[in-house]
Amino acid sequence: xxxxxxxxxxxxxxxxxxxxxxxxxxxxxxxxxxxxxxxxxxxxxxxxxxxxxxxxxxxxxxxxxxxxxxxxxxxxxxxxxxxxxxxxxxxxxxxxxxxxxxxxxxxxxxxxxxxxxxxxxxxxxxxxxxxxxxxxxxxxxxxxxxxxxxxxxxxxxxxxxxxxxxxxxxxxxxxxxxxxxxxxxxxxxxxxxxxxxxxxxxxxxxxxxxxxxxxxxxxxxxxxxxxxxxxxxxxxxxx
Amino acid sequence: xxxxxxxxxxxxxxxxxxxxxxxxxxxxxxxxxxxxxxxxxxxxxxxxxxxxxxxxxxxxxxxxxxxxxxxxxxxxxxxxxxxxxxxxxxxxxxxxxxxxxxxxxxxxxxxxxxxxxxxxxxxxxxxxxxxxxxxxxxxxxxxxxxxxxxxxxxxxxxxxxxxxxxxxxxxxxxxxxxxxxxxxxxxxxxxxxxxxxxxxxxxxxxxxxxxxxxxxxxxxxxxxxxxxxxxxxxxxxxxxxxxxxxxxxxxxxxxxxxxxxxxxxxxxxxxxxxxxxxxxxxxxxxxxxxxxxxxxx
Numbered sequence: 001x002x003x004x005x006x007x008x009x010x011x012x013x014x015x016x017x018x019x020x021x022x023x024x025x026x027x028x029x030x031x032x033x034x035x036x037x038x039x040x041x042x043x044x045x046x047x048x049x050x051x052x053x054x055x056x057x058x059x060x061x062x063x064x065x066x067x068x069x070x071x072x073x074x075x076x077x078x079x080x081x082x083x084x085x086x087x088x089x090x091x092x093x094x095x096x097x098x099x100x101x102x103x104x105x106x107x108x109x110x111x112x113x114x115x116x117x118x119x120x121x122x123x124x125x126x127x128x129x130x131x132x133x134x135x136x137x138x139x140x141x142x143x144x145x146x147x148x149x150x151x152x153x154x155x156x157x158x159x160x161x162x163x164x165x166x167x168x169x170x171x172x173x174x175x176x177x178x179x180x181x182x183x184x185x186x187x188x189x190x191x192x193x194x195x196x197x198x199x200x201x202x203x204x205x206x207x208x209x210x211x212x213x214x215x216x217x218x219x220x221x222x223x224x225x226x227x228x229x230x231x232x233x234x235x236x237x238x239x
Numbered sequence: 240x241x242x243x244x245x246x247x248x249x250x251x252x253x254x255x256x257x258x259x260x261x262x263x264x265x266x267x268x269x270x271x272x273x274x275x276x277x278x279x280x281x282x283x284x285x286x287x288x289x290x291x292x293x294x295x296x297x298x299x300x301x302x303x304x305x306x307x308x309x310x311x312x313x314x315x316x317x318x319x320x321x322x323x324x325x326x327x328x329x330x331x332x333x334x335x336x337x338x339x340x341x342x343x344x345x346x347x348x349x350x351x352x353x354x355x356x357x358x359x360x361x362x363x364x365x366x367x368x369x370x371x372x373x374x375x376x377x378x379x380x381x382x383x384x385x386x387x388x389x390x391x392x393x394x395x396x397x398x399x400x401x402x403x404x405x406x407x408x409x410x411x412x413x414x415x416x417x418x419x420x421x422x423x424x425x426x427x428x429x430x431x432x433x434x435x436x437x438x439x440x441x442x443x444x445x446x447x448x449x450x451x452x453x454x455x456x457x458x459x460x461x462x463x464x465x466x467x468x469x470x471x472x473x474x475x476x477x478x479x480x481x482x483x484x485x486x487x488x489x490x491x492x493x494x495x496x497x498x499x500x501x502x503x504x505x506x507x508x509x510x511x512x513x514x515x516x517x518x519x520x521x522x523x524x525x526x527x528x529x530x531x532x533x534x535x536x
Contacts, residue, residue, distance in 0.1 A: 007529075007534045008532065008533045008534055009533050009534065009535075010533055013533065079491070079492055080532070081491060081495070081519045081520070081531050081532060082519060082521065082522050082527075082528050082531055082532050083532060084532050085519075085520060086520070086521070221520065
């Protein structure tokens, strides 16, 4: 457990915060493997992983409820303040993002199942490559996020947030996908499915960034969410 | 840690006196270390009701309060928290010279009430204590009737012109202390016959009957149940419209609930002062953080 969560005179409070942290890590690991499996499901030989993803989705949902209940219990019992309060608040926000990550994995899987159904006689490897490119980016982001979450390292979280976003790659993919439609309008439905998957992957990147922001909030108390909006608001008030 | 300027509560220019202060969360974003005992946060205010500069208190050779500078604003509730023996009650007692009653106690430094140094030899402590009232941990009504408990102060300070005037002061004080409706039919009963919470409110009524400027409260709710505590806290909230209130409490939740600013004391040092919401969500000093989160104390 990171030292900033321990050291209470009431040692059971240490244990309760540690337990929350461990449950969050467990949920993160589950969601990460769900997303990995979802991306892999576009390889024909890995289609069977679809059942794993659905089974994990159930576990993620149950974990969400369990962690929420643990958070309520700690809040009711401990009257947490300062970094303890921030940790509990941060964990609570993380649970929501993690659950949504799980939903995105499920969404990708649904589309993957559709793509491999009888509806489409053959797969377009060129288009599937777009998923691979963005998927790798999203997975790398999540993998780094697991390390950040484990150590609650705010410096590493800030570094992660400085990484280039997925937007550029997403837009490049959209351009390439447009050319497929221009060549053959019958591919429209297939392309839309691919775009929906890319959008889900883009959301996964955004959720991973949210998680990094919560780590920074827990450790330093800095609420860096919507920084651009805050600047805009300050500018408007200054005028 | 680099030394930066102390900020004033009302956003005024910085004032650095006594111990050199360090600050603040939004610029440094780092926590002052446990070894650093300089005051961090917002210790000064514009147009203070009380201004303390470099206050030291000694009990014989024991240095109980070390070079503390702190202002109390008009209509402010400021809570003082810290582990037992950190000097918060000693500091509170300096504010109306209650330490004068302790033989081997020496107080140095400047404590100004509305610009007047209260430690000046020419100051008479009786009117001073009328201006700075005090409520103690244990309710201590006089062994007299409820009416007499409240009427005693105005009578000896000559605040009432006649009997009708005195009655009006008593009724108003009891009303403001939130006790009137409960005891209006038994004003002649002894004050000691009331419940703990009622006795504490009677003591508050007694304190405000002499129209003070500041009310000092030394753990006023530590002997009360949660309902009586809530009544006193509501009362404090109403009274701060007219008075400045300085409260010493061991209850973090109480400090968080009632005060505008919180001051954290540690082994005679004033470690941190700040807006209560900031102190309890993102304290600057490591010692403050450790204390309020239950890691020391």
